[in-house]
Amino acid sequence: MQVTETLNEGLKRGYNIVVTAAELDEKVNEKLVEAQPEIEMKGFRKGKVPMALLKKQFGQRLLGEAMQESIDGAMNQHFEDSGDRPALQPEVKMTNEDWKEGDDVHVEMAYEALPEIPEVDLKSISLEKMVVKADDAAVEEALGNLAETAQDFNTKDGEAADGDQVVFDFVGKVDGEAFEGGSAEDYPLVLGSNSFIPGFEDQLVGVKGGEEKDVTVTFPADYQAEHLAGKEAVFSCNVKEVKEPVAAEINDELAQKFGAEDLAALKGQISERLEAEYAGAARAVQKRALLDALDGKVSFDLPPSLLDAEAKQIAHQLWHEENPEVEGHDHAEIEATEEHTKLAARRVRLGLLLAELGQKAEVEVTDAEMTQAIMAQARQYPGQERQFFEFIQQNAQMQQQLRAPIFEDKVVDYVFELAEVTEKEVSKDDLEKAVEALEDE
Template identity: 80%
Template sequence: MQVNETLNEGLKRGYAITVTAAELEAKVNEKLAEAQPEVEMKGFRKGKVPMALLKKQFGQKVMGEAMQEAIDGAMQEHFEKSGDRPAMQPDVKMANEDWKEGDDVEVTMTYEALPEIPDVDLTSIKLEKMVVKADDAAVEEALANLAETAQDFESRKKGTKAKDGDQIVFDFLGKVDGEAFEGGAAEDYPLVLGSNSFIPGFEEQLVGAVAGEEKDVTVSFPDDYQAEHLAGKEAVFECKIKDVKKPVAAKIDDELATKFGAEDLAGLKTQIAERLEAEYMGASRAVMKRGLLDELDKLVSFDLPPSLLDAEAGQIAHQLWHEDNPDVQGHDHPEIETTEEHKTLAARRVRLGLLLAELGQKAEVQVSDAEMTQAIMNQARQYPGQERQFFEFVQQNQQMQQQLRAPLFEDKVVDHVFEQATLKEKEVSKEDLQKAVEALEDE
């Protein structure tokens, strides 16, 4: 077997690989000899089929397997000896397409090698860590927001008309073609107007209703309504309004605290303070991570594989185009051209991605099975009722696993670098931290 270099320009590499006919035949014979003891054929006992007959019967199939194994072996040996790591899957082609049995196999292999990443003195990096304390005002504001979400309702003055956001308590009886239908009736039903919990067009007709009023509401069931016997049908609901209530924030007391799993109001305030400080820490980390990436970007410079740059620039351009055209859900759109701005951003991302990967490898950073399982479970929660199917899909999909593993790995590498760098804490206000976060979003 021969491997000859044909291209070496920057990170581009090219090789001509030759597997001789004799090597190939030897590999075929070896594979047939391995299989011979288990082969059964009419007229011969198991394991006693002559090699010549085996070759005639299975030679073509085994030849293809032997050829693929020989080429794969040559590639693996080349990468082990050279130390090259291809940036993307190598492009492998048959050079002698008119190959026939008895000929040497000639293959060309081209790829872009990953560059050598220079060492970085992580201890030289200096970062500022923004620290925000959850003060009483922030806790009280969060408490008020909680009270809003736990809103209650109290009756309006008699004769007051119901508005959007009000709750009406009413009895209703639904009929189609004058006949009541199953599931179309209830008593003392509390409905918040504007919640869109009833058939489209229903709630709007009750805006303006007053307690004691009887009113017919006429609506049509959607054509795709889950109950087929009602789909597309017009229905009349006889409604009797019993009460009209306005929304009021829940009282901030021990009773509210128990609704949110705390023993009392003091305990709820402690929980809120801890949650707020966790949120502040998350935001502070995001700001500090951007600062770290900026510092790393200044510290390193090396050649980048053009294929990775093009792929990343294309992905950035595609993502930004969809952000500017949110109405286009699929990919049936004109070809999107990459700009110099896309390429500049792509260069930063590729450079930092390669650097973080190298730092993680040297530090032996690993994503554990437990961390992956947790990440999959977090993602699965976005598909209520289909969590199990999503979990199984990810387990069978290597690409999806990599998409989930990559950010976990990056965050662990970033934490590793934080441990090496010099961090200086600076206590700031919540507003200052918010401005710093907004600045990240604007970039």
């Protein structure tokens, strides 16, 4: 077998591979010898079929296998000897298309090699970690929000307004006929909740207890009940009571509604939750600072194919953000600009660097971490969790999409441990400004 270099330009590599007819024949014979003891054929005892007959019977079929194994073996040996790691799957094609049995096999292999990643002194990196404590004002604000969610309604005199609760009986009719599911008694409807057909709640604004009112609405064209879709309906409403919202009192009783022993315990839980949220936001700021620091410390050639693919993906993503009304992807191709390519270069460079750091540090994503990530995604498909799990198990690309951010975060945590990190206590407003600055970049 001969492997001859034809291209070595930057990260681009090209090779000619020649597998001789003699090598193929030898590999076919090896396969036949290996299989001979188990082969039975009419007129011969098991394992006693002559090699010449076996070759005539199975040689043609085994030749294709031998050819593929030889080419794969040559490629693997090349990567082992050269130390090259292809950025993407190598392009391999047979060049003597008129090949026939007895001829040598000529193959061209082309790929882009991953660059050599320079060493980085991680201990030389200095980072600031923002620390925010949950102050009394933040805890009281969160308590107030909880009290609103636990609000009650008290009877009021006067007209119903947005946010009020209307308790009423109603009967809905289409073409003068009542329809199934269109009636109820003592139904408590919060105006502005958008829980009824569009336009229904608006017409109840201003009603009083004891009042009767007809509400006329048109069912949406895509309404789930097809026999009602697009049709006009009249609901005869008998308003029994109008109630206004009253926030729950902030006391031990409220705390117990949310599973805490008393108000002090609830405040403690809120404080922990807030500080966990602050820590998550602070980590995002610290991670960006780390990536900026790493980006400034390394420089190396980037595989053009990876750079081009990333630039196109960025351009496509940003185009959809600017054109949210376009949901599908059957639009004209989005051309990547110089700005897209610049952003892509940073992402590819940092991606390769983090991958190298993670490999050297033997960072791995555990099965438990993958399961947790899959379960988190599956919750977005209630009732179809099992099908989602099966889909992920059969889709290697989706598995990689879930594994990649977990791996990156573990590598980032590894670098945080080695870098010089100084904690700085700041206000919630300072942290929010830092997070907004990230989003603006």
